[in-house]
Amino acid sequence: MTESILQLKHLFFAFPDKQVLNDLNYDLKRGDFLSIVGENGVGKTTLMRLILQDLKPSSGTLDFLPNRQAVPVGYVPQFRNVDAEYPLSIQDFVGLNFAKIGLPWLTAKERRRVNEILTETKLFDIRRRPLGQASGGEKQKAYLAQALLDRPRLLILDESTASLDPIAKTELLDLVKQINENQQLTVIFVTHDIPLARRYGDHYLFLSPGHYEAGNISELTNEKVGAMNNA
Amino acid sequence: MLSYPFMQNAYMAGTLIAIISGIMGVFVIARNMSFLTHTLSEIGFAGAAFGIFMGWQPLNGMLLFTTISSIGVGELGAKSSRRENSITAISALAIGLGILFLSLADSNASYATGILFGSVIGISRANVVQMMILSISVLVVVVVIYRYLKFDSFDPIGAQVKGLWTRTLSVIFLVLLAFSVSVAAQIVGSLLIFILLTLPAAAAKYFAHTVGMMISVAVAFSLVGVWLGLYLSYVTNWPVSFFIAVIEVLFYFSALVYQRIRA
Numbered sequence: 128m129t130e131s132i133l134q135l136k137h138l139f140f141a142f143p144d145k146q147v148l149n150d151l152n153y154d155l156k157r158g159d160f161l162s163i164v165g166e167n168g169v170g171k172t173t174l175m176r177l178i179l180q181d182l183k184p185s186s187g188t189l190d191f192l193p194n195r196q197a198v199p200v201g202y203v204p205q206f207r208n209v210d211a212e213y214p215l216s217i218q219d220f221v222g223l224n225f226a227k228i229g230l231p232w233l234t235a236k237e238r239r240r241v242n243e244i245l246t247e248t249k250l251f252d253i254r255r256r257p258l259g260q261a262s263g264g265e266k267q268k269a270y271l272a273q274a275l276l277d278r279p280r281l282l283i284l285d286e287s288t289a290s291l292d293p294i295a296k297t298e299l300l301d302l303v304k305q306i307n308e309n310q311q312l313t314v315i316f317v318t319h320d321i322p323l324a325r326r327y328g329d330h331y332l333f334l335s336p337g338h339y340e341a342g343n344i345s346e347l348t349n350e351k352v353g354a355m356n357n358a
Numbered sequence: 359m360l361s362y363p364f365m366q367n368a369y370m371a372g373t374l375i376a377i378i379s380g381i382m383g384v385f386v387i388a389r390n391m392s393f394l395t396h397t398l399s400e401i402g403f404a405g406a407a408f409g410i411f412m413g414w415q416p417l418n419g420m421l422l423f424t425t426i427s428s429i430g431v432g433e434l435g436a437k438s439s440r441r442e443n444s445i446t447a448i449s450a451l452a453i454g455l456g457i458l459f460l461s462l463a464d465s466n467a468s469y470a471t472g473i474l475f476g477s478v479i480g481i482s483r484a485n486v487v488q489m490m491i492l493s494i495s496v497l498v499v500v501v502v503i504y505r506y507l508k509f510d511s512f513d514p515i516g517a518q519v520k521g522l523w524t525r526t527l528s529v530i531f532l533v534l535l536a537f538s539v540s541v542a543a544q545i546v547g548s549l550l551i552f553i554l555l556t557l558p559a560a561a562a563k564y565f566a567h568t569v570g571m572m573i574s575v576a577v578a579f580s581l582v583g584v585w586l587g588l589y590l591s592y593v594t595n596w597p598v599s600f601f602i603a604v605i606e607v608l609f610y611f612s613a614l615v616y617q618r619i620r621a
Contacts, residue, residue, distance in 0.1 A: 179519065202519040212617075215512055216567040223509045226522060231504035232570070257567055273516060 129156040131192050132281060132313055133178070138187035140173055147173045149337050150187070157280075158311040160304065162328030162344065164321060166356060169334040171317050175202075175285050178315075198281055201274030205286040209266060213259030217250055217269045220258045224276040240276065248272040248302060264295030271299065275306070282307075283315045288323065296320075300327050321352055359592050367481045368545065368598075372584040374486075374493045375542045375554065380577030381500060382538045383559030384569065385531060388511035392560075393442070394431065394532075396552045397449040398539045401427045403548040404452040405540075406473045407459035416473060417488060420540040420548075423452075428532035476547030476599045489541050496537050499530070507531060508569050545584070550599045554580055557606040561613035579609045 133155040140148040147170040155161060163171055176182040177189055179202060191198040215223075222233055222241045233241065245251040248268050253261070258269055267287055274282060284303065288296040300316075304327050307314045318324050324331060328344040335355045359365050386395050402420040409419020427448060456473075472480050500507065510517040510527050517524055535555075542551045562575035587601035 180521075204515055204519070207513065207515050212563065214563045214566055214572055215569065219568045220513065223505075223513050223516060224520065226505045226509040226517070226520060228502055228506070231501055255567060270516075273513075274519075 129158060131155065132157050132198050134188070134190050134192060136188045136190075138177070138189055139185045140170070140177060140182065141185050146337070148177075148184075148334075149339075151339055153332060153341055155281075155313060155315070157313055158307070160307050160314045160316065160327060160329045161332060162324030162330070162347075163315060163317045163332045163334065164319070164324050164347075164352075165334035166319070169336055171334055172285065174334070175283055175315075175317060178283065199277060199279045201277075201279030201282045203267070203270045203274050203282070203284050203287045205289050207266070207270060209258055211259045213257065215258055216255050217258050217261060217265070217272075218245060218254035220269055221245060221250075221272045221276060224273045244272045244276050247306070248275070262295070263291050264298055267291060267295070267299050268302070271303065279312070281313045281315065283317070285317045286319070288318065288320065296323065303327075321347070321349075359589070363483070364479050364481070365588070365592060367483055367486050368479075368588055369585070370486050371481050371489055372545055372588055373581065374489050375545055376580040376584040377577055378493045378496055378538050379542050379554035380558050380562075380580040381573050382496070382535060383555045383557075383576050383580070384562065384573050385507060385511045386535065386555050387559040387563060389531070391535070392552060392556045394445055395535065395539065395555045397445045397452070398424050398428065398536060399543065399548045399551040400449050400456075401452040402539050402543050402551070403473055404456035404459065406543070406548065407456040407463065410473075411459040411463040415485075415488075417485065417540055417544065420543060421492075421537065424536035424539050425533055427452075428536040429529055431532055472547070473543070474547050474549045475597055476543070476545050476550065481544060485544060489544060492537050492541050496534050496541075499534060503527070503530065512569065546599045546602055550603060553599075553603050553606050554583070557610045558583065561606075561610045564613040564617045579606065583609070 131154050135151050135153045138148055138151040139146075151174075163174070165171055173182065177184060179200065218241060221244060222237070225233055225237050242251065245254050248271055250265065250268055250272055253265065256265075258266060261269065270287070282303070288299060291299065300323065303314060303316075306312050316324065316328060325344055325347055331342060331344050331347045333340045333347065333352070333355050340351070340355060360369065386392060402424050405420040405423025406416035407419070408423065409416040412419065431445065431448075506517075506522055506527055509520070510522055510524050514524065538555065539551050542554050546554055558579035559572065559576040561579055562572045565575050566572035583602045583605040586605055587598050590596070590601040591598035
């Protein structure tokens with residue numbers, strides 16, 4: 128049986144003025160591609176912040192297995208502060224993730240890893256292009272490459288495809304799916320886009336105000352989405 | 359020109375200032391802190407005036423004031439709207455205090471002009487040594503935390519996600535900035551520090567694709583500005599800060615034109 132890497136047990140979270148997560152239970156298995164769907168304000172981002180330990184649960188537990196250190200997390204948010212004048216090349220941007228005290232420049236081994244990940248994410252040929260001048264899809268790939276640099280075991284795509292055109296969305300998710308299948312990388316894909324969630328996910332977690340539903344992706348039918356949204 | 363000890367001191371100090379400003383400037387630009395740098399220079403003015411009032415070296419007063427305020431600003435946290443307003447208030451208070459201390463110290467107007475607009479002849483060998491110690495300290499800390507600083511400055515969201523201690527980093531950076539402002543004020547004066555701490559790096563941004571390259575170009579722009587400025591000031595007897603300002607502004611506008619042509 129596949130091992131678990133993240134277990135949510137009786138997870139509750141409330142902001143001072145609003146209850147967001149209500150007795151959420153989920154067992155995330157290694158190598159799973161979990162699509163988390165739901166409308167705005169149902170707690171998708173809150174759940175990600177809990178996983179990233181940026182927030183603490185009101186009650187219940189959220190455990191990484193066997194422990195937090197054994198599950199490095201890569202996170203790809205929708206937005207970054209990258210404007211047209213952003214001065215770093217794609218390569219330099221990806222290398223930022225090798226942050227540690229000491230040597231200011233990257234070692235030969237670290238540079239090799241940057242090149243390896245640039246090749247894997249199909250960015251190697253444009254590695255010297257300033258990130259500010261890259262297309263939306265290329266930028267998202269660079270964010271993905273940076274997140275993958277130190278070999279996470281769990282990758283979170285938080286609405287990462289929301290601002291992309293359909294072709295760029297497919298390209299990015301094909302790439303992630305390939306890494307998910309080849310390297311057993313566990314993926315959490317947060318999205319509004321139900322067809323996309325269905326196309327790439329293995330399982331789903333549907334959040335709606337006050338309750339949730341989880342299951343195999345084939346069970347995420349249009350009828351169920353409609354019923355959950357109207358509940 | 360270099361046979362005069364005061365010019366030797368000015369060139370040594372100027373070189374240190376240019377290097378530190380070029381390096382720190384890159385992070386000032388990346389962290390959008392030009393406004394704060396300007397305020398720190400005004401706080402530096404109040405500190406220098408306080409130093410004179412207390413009978414200290416103006417640089418020591420400056421270090422005291424800028425360091426305390428940089429930690430205070432760091433504590434204000436990330437809420438930028440509140441920070442901007444607080445900085446404006448602190449800035450107004452600093453200028454007021456500076457004027458008060460100068461008046462209480464009963465110093466003459468040329469002293470005030472020196473603090474505000476900088477001076478070539480006011481730098482002693484002892485000043486140069488003190489500036490060297492400060493500059494080396496800044497450099498060592500920047501080298502040690504370089505990768506963290508680079509990540510947090512150029513990709514704050516990524517750094518936060520990675521779990522870097524961004525709040526502490528921000529305070530460390532502000533203290534380094536306080537040191538740099540105090541050192542740079544010795545030549546260009548507290549009113550014009552932000553020229554060296556912002557313009558060379560802002561111009562370098564358009565010529566570089568890596569942080570290392572951006573730092574090299576910013577240091578080069580700032581060195582040319584300071585060296586040429588000192589020379590022109592010596593020849594014409596006009597204020598050095600005027601020449602440095604003009605040269606750096608020229609670099610900046612040339613960079614904008616270069617960017618426009620390339621686009």
